[in-house]
Amino acid sequence: MSEEQLKKDPEKEKMKVKSVKKMKEIMTAYYIDAKTASQNGKKVGWITSGGPVEPIIVMDAIPVYPENHGAMIGAAKMGVDLCEKAEDMGYCRDLCSYARSDIAASLVNGGPIGGLPAPDFLVCGNNICGTVLKWYEIQARYYKVPLFIFDTPFCHTEFSSEAREYVRRQIDEYIKFLEEVCGKKFDMDRMKEVGRLSLQGQRLWQEVLDTSMNKPAPLSAFDAFFHLALIVTLRGTQTAVDYYVMLLEEMKERAAQKIGSIPNERYRLLWDNLPVWYKTRWLSEKFASYDACLVADTYTTAWCGSLDYLDENDFLGSMVEGYTRIYLNIGVDEMLKIIKKMIKKYEVDGFVMHSNRSCKPYSLGQYDIMKTLQKEMGLPSLMIEADMVDERSWSESQIETRIDAFMEIIKQKKG
Amino acid sequence: MNTIRQFQDVIDDSGGYARRLKQGSGGKILGYFCTYTPEEIIHAAGIHPMRLFGTRFAIAHADAHLQAYSCSLVRGVLEEALAGRLEFLDGAVFPHTCDSIQRLSDIWRLNIDFSFHADVVLPVKLDTASARKYMADVLRKFRRELEEKMGLSISDEALLKSIKTFNTIKRALEKIYRLRSENPGIISGADVYTLVKGAMIMDRSEAAEKLSAFAAALGSEKAKGPDARRRIVVSGGLCDHPVIYDLIEKSGGAVVWDDLCTGSRYFEGLVSEEGDPYEALADRYTDRVVCPAKHSSITARGDNLVRIAKEHSASGVIFLLLKFCDPHAFDYPYMKEMLDGIGVPSMLMEIEQDLPSEGQLSTRFEAFIEMLR
Numbered sequence: 080m081s082e083e084q085l086k087k088d089p090e091k092e093k094m095k096v097k098s099v100k101k102m103k104e105i106m107t108a109y110y111i112d113a114k115t116a117s118q119n120g121k122k123v124g125w126i127t128s129g130g131p132v133e134p135i136i137v138m139d140a141i142p143v144y145p146e147n148h149g150a151m152i153g154a155a156k157m158g159v160d161l162c163e164k165a166e167d168m169g170y171c172r173d174l175c176s177y178a179r180s181d182i183a184a185s186l187v188n189g190g191p192i193g194g195l196p197a198p199d200f201l202v203c204g205n206n207i208c209g210t211v212l213k214w215y216e217i218q219a220r221y222y223k224v225p226l227f228i229f230d231t232p233f234c235h236t237e238f239s240s241e242a243r244e245y246v247r248r249q250i251d252e253y254i255k256f257l258e259e260v261c262g263k264k265f266d267m268d269r270m271k272e273v274g275r276l277s278l279q280g281q282r283l284w285q286e287v288l289d290t291s292m293n294k295p296a297p298l299s300a301f302d303a304f305f306h307l308a309l310i311v312t313l314r315g316t317q318t319a320v321d322y323y324v325m326l327l328e329e330m331k332e333r334a335a336q337k338i339g340s341i342p343n344e345r346y347r348l349l350w351d352n353l354p355v356w357y358k359t360r361w362l363s364e365k366f367a368s369y370d371a372c373l374v375a376d377t378y379t380t381a382w383c384g385s386l387d388y389l390d391e392n393d394f395l396g397s398m399v400e401g402y403t404r405i406y407l408n409i410g411v412d413e414m415l416k417i418i419k420k421m422i423k424k425y426e427v428d429g430f431v432m433h434s435n436r437s438c439k440p441y442s443l444g445q446y447d448i449m450k451t452l453q454k455e456m457g458l459p460s461l462m463i464e465a466d467m468v469d470e471r472s473w474s475e476s477q478i479e480t481r482i483d484a485f486m487e488i489i490k491q492k493k494g
Numbered sequence: 495m496n497t498i499r500q501f502q503d504v505i506d507d508s509g510g511y512a513r514r515l516k517q518g519s520g521g522k523i524l525g526y527f528c529t530y531t532p533e534e535i536i537h538a539a540g541i542h543p544m545r546l547f548g549t550r551f552a553i554a555h556a557d558a559h560l561q562a563y564s565c566s567l568v569r570g571v572l573e574e575a576l577a578g579r580l581e582f583l584d585g586a587v588f589p590h591t592c593d594s595i596q597r598l599s600d601i602w603r604l605n606i607d608f609s610f611h612a613d614v615v616l617p618v619k620l621d622t623a624s625a626r627k628y629m630a631d632v633l634r635k636f637r638r639e640l641e642e643k644m645g646l647s648i649s650d651e652a653l654l655k656s657i658k659t660f661n662t663i664k665r666a667l668e669k670i671y672r673l674r675s676e677n678p679g680i681i682s683g684a685d686v687y688t689l690v691k692g693a694m695i696m697d698r699s700e701a702a703e704k705l706s707a708f709a710a711a712l713g714s715e716k717a718k719g720p721d722a723r724r725r726i727v728v729s730g731g732l733c734d735h736p737v738i739y740d741l742i743e744k745s746g747g748a749v750v751w752d753d754l755c756t757g758s759r760y761f762e763g764l765v766s767e768e769g770d771p772y773e774a775l776a777d778r779y780t781d782r783v784v785c786p787a788k789h790s791s792i793t794a795r796g797d798n799l800v801r802i803a804k805e806h807s808a809s810g811v812i813f814l815l816l817k818f819c820d821p822h823a824f825d826y827p828y829m830k831e832m833l834d835g836i837g838v839p840s841m842l843m844e845i846e847q848d849l850p851s852e853g854q855l856s857t858r859f860e861a862f863i864e865m866l867r
Contacts (some may be wrong), residue, residue, distance in 0.1 A: 103583055107626070154656055168827055169826055169830060170823070170824070170826075170827060171823040171826070171844075173563065173817065173818055173820070173823065174820055174823055174824060175820070178824075189514075200603035206620055208593055208616070209591075209592050209820070209821065210593065210594045210824075212618060212787075213824035213825065214788065214824070215819070216789065216792045217824065217828070219792045220792050220793065221830060226792065228618070229617040230617055230618045230619045230625065232590070232615040232628075233580075233590055233596055233613070233615050235596075235600060235603070235613045235615070236603075236613070239615070239635065241628060241632055241635055242628070244613065244631070245617065245624055245625070245627070245628035245631070248624040248627075249624060252622065252624065266675065279813060280785060289630060304656030307511060344659065384752075410600045410603075410801055411597065411600035411601065411604065412600065428577070434561055435563075436563050439563075439564070439593040439594055439597065439820070440596065442561060442592045442599055443564060443593070443594060443598075443601070444597050444601060445561075445599035446559050446560070446561075446600055446603055447559055447600075447605070456817060458663055481762075
């Protein structure tokens with residue numbers, strides 16, 4: 080071993096989140112499991128990130144998330160290549176880059192893990208967008224497998240009793256669908272256990288995010304983007320619960336020792352929308368150079384937004400509300416209320432919005448949110464025009480200039 | 495013809511028409527943007543349903559609310575409202591379709607001060623019994639909302655009468671389409687579009703009467719001689735550009751049918767005039783040819799386009815897709831492939847409110863139509 084490797088900078092070592100290693104191990108094991116599922120007689124179900132995954136866990140099938148795959152493709156900077164392949168297939172460049180890169184990856188087994196394991200069935204929850212409907216129709220035609228659409232009526236201002244009844248009936252239809260595609264009975268006792276673990280995982284995830292209320296924040300939004308993977312992919316399992324117990328402990332310890340996510344936290348910011356996956360490090364360092372930490376975000380918080388509605392004693396029944404009234408399936412003014420709460424809770428000095436060309440439900444309405452926050456709370460906002468996976472929509476010098484100007488305002492305001 | 499002139503006048507000054515209509519009857523007017531709006535229920539309430547189509551003006555206000563990657567329809571209608579050019583409206587109705595219209599509804603509700611705003615949150619999937627039931631539930635809920643917020647009541651008799659009026663309009667439009675398909679020379683594509691669009695703006699009883707008379711007269715027109723032009727089907731969202739039809743025709747094509755929201759998707763499939771009217775409406779909105787933001791089967795739209803192409807002996811299909819319309823753009827590759835499968839060539843043209851120059855459009859249409867046998 081060289082001398083250089085032996086002498087690690089103790090300050091830098093202290094800053095590192097130790098759980099990262101464990102997370103990578105879990106995700107690697109998960110993808111190996113998923114990719115060898117057919118050899119082990121297990122079914123693979125593709126599901127949207129906001130979809131009702133717990134019943135799939137009950138059936139002992141392996142849920143796989145094309146959106147998580149999209150994020151990995153983006154983070155590995157393989158998005159442009161795959162998006163261009165999709166464009167060659169006839170998909171317009173303006174379409175969602177998760178969808179484009181996943182559709183292309185199916186065809187060429189591309190991306191950082193050589194493509195996802197082929198699905199035995201598809202579950203599409205449209206509570207996050209209408210795009211997933213089209214995306215899953217495409218995959219249903221391509222893989223020639225059954226598709227279940229979990230249709231959660233949009234709640235502009237209310238969750239109507241008519242919608243409630245419709246979603247409730249779909250839960251029964253969903254279980255029947257799973258019984259058919261998996262070829263076995265649905266186990267209600269197991270559902271109770273999985274429901275309990277799902278709730279426990281979501282509560283732990285919320286607690287992890289809550290540690291950012293500390294100053295300095297031991298965890299940033301950029302850290303959360305990474306640690307989010309399990310609450311999405313393994314929600315309802317003991318693995319996720321154990322991991323978040325460990326992560327929470329580490330974050331509490333960091334908070335006690337006043338170890339921040341960035342070295343000298345002076346300004347605290349809130350992030351909105353999906354990450355810019357291929358630029359998370361750049362963004363994190365850019366803001367850190369101003370001693371600014373993105374302490375929280377609306378995106379990773381969305382995976383605990385259902386805690387108000389879910390009931391451990393009637394998980395299936397409470398899924399109706401829990402899966403319908405999620406963050407993106409509500410009106411702009413409802414989203415604004417949640418943002419305002421977060422601004423107070425995390426005591427932030429500014430709001431950074433990613434206007435994401437790939438995601439209209441998340442992005443349309445941001446201008447109105449920005450104006451209201453400015454007017455009602457005097458909170459400075461910054462809008463970054465980009466895309467979550469397609470790097471061609473990133474113009475660095477322009478974004479850098481805007482961040483510089485924004486941080487000047489924040490500095491002047493706070494001193 | 496006189497009827498076309500009258501419809502064109504209404505389109506050219508739809509605001510003036512709306513104001514006169516209001517003064518005359520003292521009634522109310524609700525705006526809407528898509529063919530999933532249950533206009534029969536609005537009409538049965540004695541309210542005039544008026545479809546809105548983007549803007550002819552430059553975007554000056556809407557850009558403060560909507561990103562540039564929103565489609566020109568969504569930006570255009572918001573521009574019209576923010577600029578105060580829709581002051582004759584009493585409100586707007588937003589059926590749940592795509593992500594953009596869904597957020598437009600929020601932005602509209604938060605920024606535009608009309609007395610009435612309704613989200614008709616229709617099911618997205620239409621191929622299950624529970625979705626069919628929910629469809630009927632939502633239509634009844636919309637009725638209650640109209641009754642409560644507008645302080646009126648909607649009788650089943652009135653609704654049945656409105657259903658008949660709209661069926662008359664749809665029947666007449668379908669007849670005009672059929673006559674044109676049999677004999678494309680008898681009416682131009684631009685004129686057909688004027689009739690469809692006018693029928694979505696003007697008083698419906700008047701539209702029903704005029705269209706029926708027009709269809710009957712057109713039926714007795716003598717067949718024009720053999721038509722050497724290539725038979726073209728147009729597919730996409732909406733095409734609010736009559737000049738496109740003119741240019742296709744000048745390039746040696748004849749539009750014989752379409753798969754458009756401002757076309758066959760509007761008039762195909764009548765509402766039953768028997769039984770409970772809400773159930774009848776639910777049946778129609780569930781069974782109609784879907785918009786790509788809805789789901790009835792994984793190949794529903796492709797199957798329908800293939801059926802149209804065969805039934806109307808299409809030589810080629812022109813996809814006219816509105817830029818930034820995600821649902822249509824996602825469907826394009828497989829629909830093209832299905833057309834390839836039956837040997838019908840197609841071309842794709844992306845359109846926005848502002849079209850490329852006529853020269854550019856002509857060149858593309860000519861090149862495509864030239865290669866059709």
